[in-house]
Amino acid sequence: METIKLQEIFDAKIEKGDTIEPKDWMPENYRKTLIRQISQHAHSEIVGMLPEGNWITRAPSLRRKMVLLAKVQDEGGHGLYLYSAAETMGISRDEMIDQLHSGKAKYSSIFNYPTLSWADIGAIGWLVDGAAIMNQVMLQRTSYGPYARAMVRICKEESFHQRQGYEIMTVLAKGTPEQKELAQDALNRFWWPSLMMLGPTDKESPNTEQSVKWKIKRETNDEVRQKFVDRTVPQADILGLKIPDKDLKWNEAKNGYDFGEANWEEFFNVVKGNGPCNKERLSARVKAHENGAWVREAAAAYAARESKRGNNGN
Amino acid sequence: MTKENQGILWEVFVQTKPGLPHKHCGSVHAPDKEMAIQNARDVYTRRSEGTSIWVVPAEAITASSPEDMGSFFEPANDKVYRHPTFYHVPEGVKYL
Numbered sequence: 001m002e003t004i005k006l007q008e009i010f011d012a013k014i015e016k017g018d019t020i021e022p023k024d025w026m027p028e029n030y031r032k033t034l035i036r037q038i039s040q041h042a043h044s045e046i047v048g049m050l051p052e053g054n055w056i057t058r059a060p061s062l063r064r065k066m067v068l069l070a071k072v073q074d075e076g077g078h079g080l081y082l083y084s085a086a087e088t089m090g091i092s093r094d095e096m097i098d099q100l101h102s103g104k105a106k107y108s109s110i111f112n113y114p115t116l117s118w119a120d121i122g123a124i125g126w127l128v129d130g131a132a133i134m135n136q137v138m139l140q141r142t143s144y145g146p147y148a149r150a151m152v153r154i155c156k157e158e159s160f161h162q163r164q165g166y167e168i169m170t171v172l173a174k175g176t177p178e179q180k181e182l183a184q185d186a187l188n189r190f191w192w193p194s195l196m197m198l199g200p201t202d203k204e205s206p207n208t209e210q211s212v213k214w215k216i217k218r219e220t221n222d223e224v225r226q227k228f229v230d231r232t233v234p235q236a237d238i239l240g241l242k243i244p245d246k247d248l249k250w251n252e253a254k255n256g257y258d259f260g261e262a263n264w265e266e267f268f269n270v271v272k273g274n275g276p277c278n279k280e281r282l283s284a285r286v287k288a289h290e291n292g293a294w295v296r297e298a299a300a301a302y303a304a305r306e307s308k309r310g311n312n313g314n
Numbered sequence: 315m316t317k318e319n320q321g322i323l324w325e326v327f328v329q330t331k332p333g334l335p336h337k338h339c340g341s342v343h344a345p346d347k348e349m350a351i352q353n354a355r356d357v358y359t360r361r362s363e364g365t366s367i368w369v370v371p372a373e374a375i376t377a378s379s380p381e382d383m384g385s386f387f388e389p390a391n392d393k394v395y396r397h398p399t400f401y402h403v404p405e406g407v408k409y410l
């Protein structure tokens with residue numbers, strides 16, 4: 001079929017709200033945009049295991065430790081769903097991992113901030129997972145079928161992540177003055193990075209318009225950010241904690257909060273690789289991958305031997 | 315680029331309750347079928363979503379092609395008499 005005809009079929013599907021599936025024809029840029037977005041999303045899940053993994057051995061109780069282990073394991077699973085979704089577009093898993101390790105592919109800026117206290121684990125669950133959920137709920141209706149289906153699974157699992165974070169914050173905020181101070185400090189440090197992880201403002205986000213047209217994104221970064229602020233501020237009030245934004249105030253007319261401008265210079269700097277933990281995160285990933293090489297080789301060798309012996313491993 | 319050593323791709327089908335059909339839920343990489351089924355369990359049934367799992371090498375699956383969708387499924391379109399609602403039955407007849 002000629003390209004013009006194929007383009008028409010594609011456009012009609014998008015218009016109608018049908019999903020695009022792996023074997024369907026799609027414009028080269030649609031494919032490129034999605035490979036970039038899905039693989040970066042996958043990398044974020046995997047790198048996101050690191051800041052929380054930092055506290056597994058120091059969780060304050062067995063209950064918290066079990067929960068944190070389960071959460072970090074979920075993040076690993078989410079990475080795998082997403083890598084699989086990206087692979088359906090014709091990029092290999094190894095290629096994506098190489099792009100992450102070489103620094104060519106990005107991951108969410110938020111994971112380049114350190115987790116200094118236990119309260120940070122609460123703040124990450126509440127704010128970072130909270131912000132991610134806003135984004136991911138929207139992506140359940142994204143136009144690429146495998147991505148949308150991965151999001152449905154992820155959203156189902158993420159809701160416990162946010163609740164466990166808020167529970168940690170609740171206990172600290174209602175605890176001793178020192179504990180409350182830890183909670184406030186974590187909120188202070190994670191508030192702005194959480195707003196920024198939803199991406200640059202619409203003015204600074206050149207890809208948004210096309211992504212909205214292709215229904216990859218159903219809402220712009222600023223729209224998702226507004227929703228996140230509106231939902232989160234009352235949650236902070238219940239904790240008795242203060243959002244670190246002097247410009248934050250209720251705006252009756254728009255039925256939402258007005259809030260201050262994030263430090264976008266910091267955001268772009270972190271994205272470029274100069275955040276507090278970029279080097280540490282990447283080197284931890286590379287090291288884990290290299291240290292696991294023998295396991296992959298042994299498994300491959302075993303499979304090859306078994307299939308030679310006729311024990312048809314695959 | 316490093317050598318491809320993620321194993322082959324397996325499609326995963328999970329049965330959520332005894333008696334229900336196995337439904338496709340995603341894919342995993344694994345070098346052999348035992349590891350494929352273990353990986354599938356860890357990735358897709360962490361919350362007891364399954365009572366049974368099938369893994370199938372992705373390359374063993376043959377699929378209809380989207381371009382031919384119209385003509386491929388066309389033979390069924392004009393055969394409404396394959397549906398029970400096509401038939402008129404007198405009012406009051408039961409168990410039909």
